[in-house]
Structures are given as structure tokens and as C-alpha cells.
Amino acid sequence: MNDFSDSLSLSSSGLRAQSQRLRHLSENIANSDTPGYRRKTVAFETVINGDTPGAVETGRVRLDKAELEQIYDPSHPMADESGNYDGSNVELVIEIADAREAQRSYEANLKMFDQARQMSSSLMDLLRR
Amino acid sequence: MFEKLQIFQMAHAMAQHAGARQSVLARNIANADTPGYVARDIAPFAESYGSISDFAQRATRSGHISDNAGGFAVKARAAAAGATDPNGNSVALEQEMLKAVDAKRQHDRALAIYKSSLTVLRAATGRR
Numbered sequence: 001m002n003d004f005s006d007s008l009s010l011s012s013s014g015l016r017a018q019s020q021r022l023r024h025l026s027e028n029i030a031n032s033d034t035p036g037y038r039r040k041t042v043a044f045e046t047v048i049n050g051d052t053p054g055a056v057e058t059g060r061v062r063l064d065k066a067e068l069e070q071i072y073d074p075s076h077p078m079a080d081e082s083g084n085y086d087g088s089n090v091e092l093v094i095e096i097a098d099a100r101e102a103q104r105s106y107e108a109n110l111k112m113f114d115q116a117r118q119m120s121s122s123l124m125d126l127l128r129r
Numbered sequence: 130m131f132e133k134l135q136i137f138q139m140a141h142a143m144a145q146h147a148g149a150r151q152s153v154l155a156r157n158i159a160n161a162d163t164p165g166y167v168a169r170d171i172a173p174f175a176e177s178y179g180s181i182s183d184f185a186q187r188a189t190r191s192g193h194i195s196d197n198a199g200g201f202a203v204k205a206r207a208a209a210a211g212a213t214d215p216n217g218n219s220v221a222l223e224q225e226m227l228k229a230v231d232a233k234r235q236h237d238r239a240l241a242i243y244k245s246s247l248t249v250l251r252a253a254t255g256r257r
Contacts, residue, residue, distance in 0.1 A: 003145075006152045007151050007152040008155075011159060013159055017162075044160070044162050044164070046163050054156040108225070108226065111226065112155045112159075115151065115229060116152075119151060119233060122236070122237065123240065126243065
């Protein structure tokens with residue numbers, strides 16, 4: 001029984017981490033045209049101590065240090081002397097690919113959650129007769 | 130057959146093994162995107178059943194799962210190394226899903242064995 005509750009909480013930690021990741025991705029995509037926006041990235045870490053060792057959690061949110069895109073538009077209020085202003089460093093293709101990966105992992109976690117639940121309920125059926 | 134009811138013990142150990150494996154696989158899948166995580170697995174039931182000898186296994190770390198009463202001992206170990214991601218993660222989702230289906234089938238099989246032995250036992254004692 002302990003194994004089942006362990007796997008349920010492990011899977012739900014995975015679900016939580018992946019949805020957090022998706023949240024930051026959609027934040028990036030929403031701000032892809034915001035001047036001066038740096039894309040946020042979040043790293044996953046394994047919990048070593050805690051209720052369920054081995055669960056996953058999201059680490060600190062970091063800003064991508066890549067160069068900001070220079071956009072030439074002399075009429076823009078933020079343009080400098082050369083007529084350029086800082087765009088964001090969000091690459092839509094990367095964000096979409098990352099979102100796909102997050103979705104895939106989310107589904108896998110959901111599947112494991114469902115399976116652990118099925119296994120424990122079939123165990124309970126033994127008692128029911 | 131019914132002196133020691135060994136078949137129940139075996140079905141119990143099998144279901145327990147499947148549950149332990151499910152938990153290890155859930156951990157792998159939860160950490161499918163964690164940098165540096167190494168996928169783990171436990172020995173198949175056929176290998177670990179009856180592996181318990183005169184001296185019981187000692188759990189020296191929290192990662193060691195052992196249940197000597199159930200007639201088998203499981204220990205999480207690194208899974209056979211497949212391709213590793215550039216960030217050091219060795220979890221392959223497809224492979225893990227396959228193993229998870231295996232664990233589920235093993236669990237169902239163990240419960241079916243338990244159930245049908247119970248029916249035989251009930252028939253033998255004359256109750257329905």
C-alpha cells in the first residue's frame with residue numbers, strides 16, 4: 001500500500017512540475033514581443049529529503065542570458081541614436097518544442113497516476129468479493 | 130497444497146513486487162526531464178523470488194526496499210544504460226511506459242492467481 005501512495009505522490013509531483021514549466025513557457029510566449037523581455041527558464045531537481053524522496057520539484061526561475069534581439073525602428077519611443085531598440089530573446093520555435101515535451105511528460109505522469117490508482121483499486125476489489 | 134498455503138504467499142510477493150516496481154517507474158517518469166537523473170529499475174520477480182537466504186538483507190539506505198517476510202527482496206538499481214541525454218538524464222519515456230505495462234500485468238496476474246486460489250480454498254472448505 002505504501003508503494004502505491006508513494007507512486008501516486010511521485011506522479012503528482014511530476015504533474016505539478018510539468019504544469020509549472022508550461023506556465024513559464026506560456027509566459028515567455030505571451031511576452032515574445034515585449035521590448036527588453038528575457039525568457040524565463042526553470043530547472044527540475046530531484047527532492048532528496050522530504051516526504052517522498054525522489055519526487056521532482058522545480059528549481060529557481062532563471063533568466064536566459066542570451067543577447068536581446070536588436071530591432072531597427074527609428075520611430076519607436078525606445079530607439080537609441082542608431083535607431084535600434086532591444087526586443088525580447090524569446091525564440092518561438094524553442095518555446096513550442098519545449099511545450100510539446102512538457103505535454104508529453106505530463107501525459108506520461110498522468111498515465112502512471114492512473115495506473116497506480118487502478119492497481120490499488122483492483123487490490124481493493126479482492127476484499128469486496 | 131494447502132498445508133502452508135504457499136501459493137498465497139507467492140501471489141502476495143508477486144503483487145508486492147509489482148507495486149514496488151510501479152513506484153520505481155513512477156519515480157523515473159516524474160524525473161524524465163531532471164538533469165543528471167539516472168533511470169532505476171528493480172530485478173525481475175523470477176530472479177528476486179526466493180533470493181532471500183539465511184541472513185536477511187539490511188537496508189543501509191532509504192533507497193533500499195526489502196521485505197523479508199514476503200519471501201523476496203528488491204533493491205533499486207540503475208537500469209541498463211540506454212542512450213543518455215546531453216544533460217545526463219537516462220530516462221526513455223517509451224521504455225518506462227513499456228515496463229509500467231509489464232508491472233500492471235504482473236500485478237493483475239498475481240491478483241488473479243490469488244483470487245482463483247481463494248475460490249479453490251472456499252470450494253474445499255464447502256463454502257461458496
